[in-house]
Amino acid sequence: MAKVLMKGNEAIGEAAIRAGCKNYFAYPITPQSEVAEYLARRMKDVGGVFLQGESEVAVSYMLFGAAACGERVFTTSSSPGISLMSEGISYMAGAQLPVVLVNIVRGGPGLGGILPSQGDYFQATKGGGHGDYRLLVMAPASVQEAVEMVMAAFPLAEKYRNPVMIIGDGLIGQMMEPVEFPDDLVSEPTNKDDWATNGMDSRNAGTPNIVKSLHLDSKILNDLNLTLKAKYDRMKKEEIRYEAYNTDGDYRVLIVSYGTMSRVCRTAVDNLKESGFEVGMIRPKTLFPFPLEAIRKAAQKDSCKAVISIELSMGQMVEDVERAVQGKKPVEWYGMCGGDIPTPEEVMDVVRKLG
Amino acid sequence: MPKTFRKPEALSDAQTHYCPGCTHGVIHRLIAETVDELGIRGRTVGIAPVGCAVLAYNYFTFDFQEAAHGRAPAMATGMKRVRPDLIVFTYQGDGDLASIGMGEIIHAANRGEKFTTIFVNNAVYGMTGGQMAPTTMPNQKTTTSPFGRNVEEVGMPVKMAELLAALQTPAYITRQTVIRPKYITRAKKAIKQAFTYQMERKCFSFVEVVSTCPTNWGMTPVEAVGWTEDTLLPYYQIGDVKVPE
Amino acid sequence: MQKDVIFAGFGGQGILLMGSILAHAAMDLGFEVAWVPSYGAEMRGGTANCTVVIGDRPIGSPIIKNPQHLVAMTRPSLEKFGPLVKPGGVILINSSLIPVSSGRDDVDEIKVPANDIAMKVGSVKAANIVALSAFVARSRFLDYDMVIACMKNQFGSKDKLIQMNLEAMEAGKKAAQ
Ligand SMILES: Cc1ncc(C[n+]2csc(CCOP(=O)(O)OP(=O)(O)O)c2C)c(N)n1
Ligand code: SF4
Numbered sequence: 199m200a201k202v203l204m205k206g207n208e209a210i211g212e213a214a215i216r217a218g219c220k221n222y223f224a225y226p227i228t229p230q231s232e233v234a235e236y237l238a239r240r241m242k243d244v245g246g247v248f249l250q251g252e253s254e255v256a257v258s259y260m261l262f263g264a265a266a267c268g269e270r271v272f273t274t275s276s277s278p279g280i281s282l283m284s285e286g287i288s289y290m291a292g293a294q295l296p297v298v299l300v301n302i303v304r305g306g307p308g309l310g311g312i313l314p315s316q317g318d319y320f321q322a323t324k325g326g327g328h329g330d331y332r333l334l335v336m337a338p339a340s341v342q343e344a345v346e347m348v349m350a351a352f353p354l355a356e357k358y359r360n361p362v363m364i365i366g367d368g369l370i371g372q373m374m375e376p377v378e379f380p381d382d383l384v385s386e387p388t389n390k391d392d393w394a395t396n397g398m399d400s401r402n403a404g405t406p407n408i409v410k411s412l413h414l415d416s417k418i419l420n421d422l423n424l425t426l427k428a429k430y431d432r433m434k435k436e437e438i439r440y441e442a443y444n445t446d447g448d449y450r451v452l453i454v455s456y457g458t459m460s461r462v463c464r465t466a467v468d469n470l471k472e473s474g475f476e477v478g479m480i481r482p483k484t485l486f487p488f489p490l491e492a493i494r495k496a497a498q499k500d501s502c503k504a505v506i507s508i509e510l511s512m513g514q515m516v517e518d519v520e521r522a523v524q525g526k527k528p529v530e531w532y533g534m535c536g537g538d539i540p541t542p543e544e545v546m547d548v549v550r551k552l553g
Numbered sequence: 554m555p556k557t558f559r560k561p562e563a564l565s566d567a568q569t570h571y572c573p574g575c576t577h578g579v580i581h582r583l584i585a586e587t588v589d590e591l592g593i594r595g596r597t598v599g600i601a602p603v604g605c606a607v608l609a610y611n612y613f614t615f616d617f618q619e620a621a622h623g624r625a626p627a628m629a630t631g632m633k634r635v636r637p638d639l640i641v642f643t644y645q646g647d648g649d650l651a652s653i654g655m656g657e658i659i660h661a662a663n664r665g666e667k668f669t670t671i672f673v674n675n676a677v678y679g680m681t682g683g684q685m686a687p688t689t690m691p692n693q694k695t696t697t698s699p700f701g702r703n704v705e706e707v708g709m710p711v712k713m714a715e716l717l718a719a720l721q722t723p724a725y726i727t728r729q730t731v732i733r734p735k736y737i738t739r740a741k742k743a744i745k746q747a748f749t750y751q752m753e754r755k756c757f758s759f760v761e762v763v764s765t766c767p768t769n770w771g772m773t774p775v776e777a778v779g780w781t782e783d784t785l786l787p788y789y790q791i792g793d794v795k796v797p798e
Numbered sequence: 799m800q801k802d803v804i805f806a807g808f809g810g811q812g813i814l815l816m817g818s819i820l821a822h823a824a825m826d827l828g829f830e831v832a833w834v835p836s837y838g839a840e841m842r843g844g845t846a847n848c849t850v851v852i853g854d855r856p857i858g859s860p861i862i863k864n865p866q867h868l869v870a871m872t873r874p875s876l877e878k879f880g881p882l883v884k885p886g887g888v889i890l891i892n893s894s895l896i897p898v899s900s901g902r903d904d905v906d907e908i909k910v911p912a913n914d915i916a917m918k919v920g921s922v923k924a925a926n927i928v929a930l931s932a933f934v935a936r937s938r939f940l941d942y943d944m945v946i947a948c949m950k951n952q953f954g955s956k957d958k959l960i961q962m963n964l965e966a967m968e969a970g971k972k973a974a975q
Contacts, residue, residue, distance in 0.1 A: 226684040235696040250697050253653035374833035376825045465858025
């Protein structure tokens with residue numbers, strides 16, 4: 199298929215349709231409103247559902263209702279909106295519903311700003327709402343990757359019956375880059391008859407399906423949480439994705455960086471290489487499950503003097519990097535969280551001092 | 554020569570960020586004049602919404618809080634319950650008040666909270682780039698209703714003043730506009746009345762102001778005034794909807 | 799190789815389109831490319847700008863603090879971005895609306911009365927195309943003839959416009975000499 203030049207937000211909307219998702223509920227918020235604006239038209243072409251909810255709280259339960267019927271459904275929002283959806287996300291995780299959410303993160307806390315940020319790392323990877331749950335979280339570094347991740351997200355959500363979140367930022371959402379759409383996804387949600395409230399007649403069943411998260415019996419609730427844990431453990435075995443850059447030879451410093459920030463780091467690594475200073479980089483593509491093992495191994499290399507987590511936040515992913523490195527090498531943090539993105543030169547300065 | 558037209562003390566010198574032809578600025582001025590005339594600047598606290606008026610705190614010279622999207626009436630409730638002597642108003646757009654904040658405004662009104670709400674109805678989400686609002690007119694094109702508002706799918710525009718007036722709790726509820734000088738005088742009176750009821754601790758007071766958003770309507774300021782008169786005002790009729798006994 | 803340019807002016811001047819035409823052309827020519835607009839609250843008050851970055855390997859950060867080149871369609875945008883341009887770059891000034899210079903002697907400054915030229919070829923709306931053409935001709939950001947070919951492709955369906963835009967292109971190129 200030929201390449202097209204597309205805005206990230208529009209490409210995300212198109213990718214969902216090509217993944218067979220014809221149901222979209224959302225509430226406007228900068229910097230991702232173009233997804234809704236694109237789908238307001240596009241869903242009409244494909245006979246899908248587009249509805250602007252009255253709030254993100256309402257949207258999260260529209261997702262719940264639609265997903266519980268076994269239909270593919272997704273939303274897009276940005277940080278303050280995701281906070282409001284967090285209640286619904288907890289219910290969806292508890293009820294084991296496959297839903298895809300895209301968070302085009304903006305700076306916080308509170309209203310914050312609208313420029314690129316990675317300040318929602320904790321919220322996305324450590325739960326976000328109440329209770330013991332995790333989302334499968336992916337972080338694209340380009341419009342192309344956003345498309346691929348959105349298309350991969352639906353089958354993953356169905357495989358695990360768990361919400362999947364994709365986190366980008368204003369740059370990924372607003373930027374136009376060439377994209378090549380993969381083949382349309384033809385798979386259907388499987389095994390939904392086992393759990394979805396799609397009507398007993400439509401699944402030829404005599405027993406009802408109940409979708410819920412209330413379990414007053416302590417043993418049953420404990421078992422549910424163990425089931426969830428088993429899913430998350432399986433994700434850790436089967437779904438970790440990352441890119442290792444310039445890690446084959448020796449390097450003096452290891453960078454861990456993802457999304458928009460990793461693009462700058464890649465340039466910094468290239469420039470440093472030209473000046474004879476070798477730096478390796480691990481770029482997590484899944485933030486949960488996190489590539490702990492890959493980072494641990496990369497940090498262990500004798501030549502590696504230090505590891506640095508470079509992120510557009512005050513230092514959130516760095517805690518997972520520390521978990522990976524287990525104190526064997528010094529772990530540092532560098533970043534910005536007001537909306538500016540460090541330049542390659544700034545990254546190079548910081549990295550040089552470590553090695 | 555004595556000055557006959559001057560900037561209210563309650564209005565700051567800052568230049569506003571509003572687009573040409575936007576009525577937010579006029580409404581700010583009416584509020585500021587009211588605050589001056591009632592001599593309450595020292596005990597007034599405004600609440601800025603999430604919407605184009607999010608920076609309203611830069612344009613007034615009294616205390617201000619900034620709300621989360623739609624939650625201003627709950628914040629105002631908190632303030633008035635702990636400091637009934639403060640004069641509190643929320644300033645909210647139609648997305649803020651009639652969509653995401655519908656719950657907060659209805660319950661605050663129903664409890665008869667003694668604060669004032671200035672509700673700026675411009676039939677669209679301004680700040681985020683012109684999406685459909687609950688107040689968008691039938692067939693009106695917006696970025697999320699590109700084929701026009703389809704009332705079969707999303708219902709009729711919400712008349713907030715009438716909806717709140719249906720509550721049994723006493724309140725002052727009025728709808729005004731500021732698109733021409735003759736309307737401005739009336740709107741000013743209504744706003745002053747609303748604040749006065751609050752000062753008398755009489756009731757919840759609510760002034761809906763039918764406003765313009767030339768930018769997102771895709772019109773010149775002059776066209777926007779015409780469209781307001783021809784399309785909005787017949788549906789959103791101006792005048793008092795409910796007055797306390 | 800990496801090149802970048804900022805197009806800046808106010809809403810309604812077709813600023814984002816200029817960048818988008820160039821970005822499309824770069825893609826068609828096989829370059830890596832990123833187009834980044836200003837967005838959100840920044841646009842209230844009417845300013846618009848976009849950055850186009852092209853390269854022969856994946857583009858790192860497409861947010862550029864010091865652009866190589868600038869196409870300024872209004873005075874405030876010249877004042878904002880003019881001082882940031884890297885030495886040696888092109889600063890194109892739309893002299894129909896900007897009565898001043900950048901005041902820089904370390905750049906290649908070129909003044910093009912884009913609005914006036916556009917009016918002559920049929921519509922002031924083509925001022926962006928005039929400026930784009932002049933910029934490409936002067937900076938050799940991309941091969942000029944290839945950009946024309948790509949533009950023809952993009953405007954393909956509305957052939958009335960294409961004629962005017964081609965004239966605008968031609969006039970812009972001339973102005974850049
Ligand atoms: C929880 C949350 N959701 C969405 C937004 C994005 N947002 C900012 S302003 C706005 C709507 C503004 O429209 P309106 O209330 O009509 O005011 P106007 O801008 O027209 O004055 C929205 C949806 C937000 N800030 N927070
Ligand atoms: S976008 Fe609309 S509501 Fe906002 S300042 Fe401009 S005209 Fe006013």
